[in-house]
Amino acid sequence: MDFFLVSLIKIVVVFGAFMTTLAYLQWVERKVLAHIQLRLGPQRVGPHGLLQPLADVIKLATKEGLIPANVNTFFYILAPFLAVSLALISIAVIPFGPEIELFGVRTNLELTSLNIGVLLILAISSVGVYGIALGGWASNNKYSLMGGLRSSAQMISYELPMTIALATPLLVLNTLDLRQIAERQGGGWFWNWTAFSYPPLLFIAFIVFLISAFAETNRVPFDLPEAENELVAGFHTEYSSLAFAGFFMAEYANMVTITCVSTTIFLGGWHPPFPAPYSNFVPTALFWFFGGVLLFHGLTQPARRWDRFTFPAFGVISLGLGAIFLLAATVLPIIGQILLPVFWFVAKVGLLLFLFIWVRGTLPRFRYDQLMRFTWTFLFPVALGCLLLTGLGVALFG
Amino acid sequence: MMLPNAVPVSWYLILSAILFSMGVAGFLIRRNIITVFMCIELMLNAVNLSFVAFSYELKKIDGQLFTFFVMVVAAAEAAVGLAIILTVFRHRMSLEIDDVSSLKN
């Protein structure tokens, strides 16, 4: 019975955290984009727009769910369900931390451990195209159809370099179990991570994987399925209300999943970049630094009227978090064994997510023929070369 | 309803036979080239299931490898077949098999 209880708790925690992340990722994206473009971003709902995700959810849920005339109703409704449920599955095999012992129960910080975890993630990501393609086709709209067509062609094409780039570190790690993959990179400095072994081969594989990940998640600069100045909104032109929310959530869920996968496989999972006794104090230092900066700015030179109250409040919260991490690192190892690995994992995932948003704010969209030429004549050969050279390296020195 | 305690491998074989017959039936009654092609894929899948079932029965993984090869061949077949279908469509503007009959009489 212990197993079921522990699994249930883990499911509730992971699902809650995942959903909150999805909601706030959108807020973060709007804020970061706004600041890249010298705007303020969401400001009205709550302090600094912090309640904006909630308002968005309420708005989307209360809108009328319109089913246009002449659509294939069954597939029209099935498509967003398919997209969002497939996007939410993969998080189940991602390990967030090492094996922990809490109240006499030993458990892994992940939902389920599969010895073919990498293959499961590949399978789900390759089936994920159906949601978009089907939504585009069932809408009975030429823009949607173009979006669906583009997305299926694009996802088949970019799956090849992605899979090959993902297979390259597996040659070094010699397992398909995501937990073992993360464990084999730990116990030392960051050059034990796969992205930095056999330099520069695996780092190139990591870059290839990231580029393909942008395409697989239909993000700028590869967002041709929804290119708004050519196709209105692409495959989800006809969708409104919760069906649209489904597609929207699927996009962010895919983003989170793919960054989690690249963190686990290439960036050492939950392991800190340098050995344990010193890395334990990095979270505290970071939080206290941010808290200090916020307090200083809020109290001495607030740019806007409300900053005088919000910045010091955030600063105090940040200082408190730093104190919690200090306690966790020194006198409360029972919390530290959970908090510290999760901090490093979340930090790496957050950096990669920031990269996604940064690129969106920076790069223009590819043209369709450029997109195809790029993957088939550049990305795919590079990934293949990396795989072959790494295989040679492992055979000679491994 | 009483459920038996275990599923014998022969049930898997019968499921495979049912799916295979469906593939044959679809192959016979459908007129759309792509659907006919999909019925062939259905037959291949049915055969794969019996390979894997026999692999379980004999406790050897050779059957699974045959399935692996069938999959690769199916992928190659799909690529070439769909290219042929595209060419046919470009010339005849139709996907009905009955329209592609210039060699008949």
Place this chain on the structure above:
Amino acid sequence: MIPMPNLDVLGFLVLATFAVLCGLSVILQKHAVASALSLVGVMGSLAVLYLMLGAEFLAAVQMIVYAGAIMVLFVFVIMLLNSGSERPAKARYFAYLVGIPSLLAFLGVISFFILKELPNTSSVQFGAFTQGGPAPVGRLLFTQYLLPFEVTSLLVLIAIIGAMVLAKKEID
């Protein structure tokens, strides 16, 4: 107390029913996209059946290659040609009167012989046969079946070139 049904049996029955329904849908749906989606359903349930038979690597490959690549290609071509529903066929009395009954007879004979000739096949239990992981499959693939493997890769290369030549638009 209600006896807990055996999960192996329940899983098989549910998946087999789903596979058969999807298979019927493949051959009865009027529109090719619906057929393709039903075929993906068949493939998905077969993948889970492979898992129950201990072929985990194959189950993953089934999803990646069949459902994720081949069927996406089908859906892509169907959507690209966008030819609409199949036009109602002229009644094919020969197919319906001879083909379907003989097919059913074939099915009956096959099932009869399977049950008669193989009465004592081992019962399927999830986890009883664990040789289907990536490592054993890979080992066998690169030792005993190396030649077929290489020949298949050559076949795939030929298929790629063939498909490119066929689907290329003539430059006028």
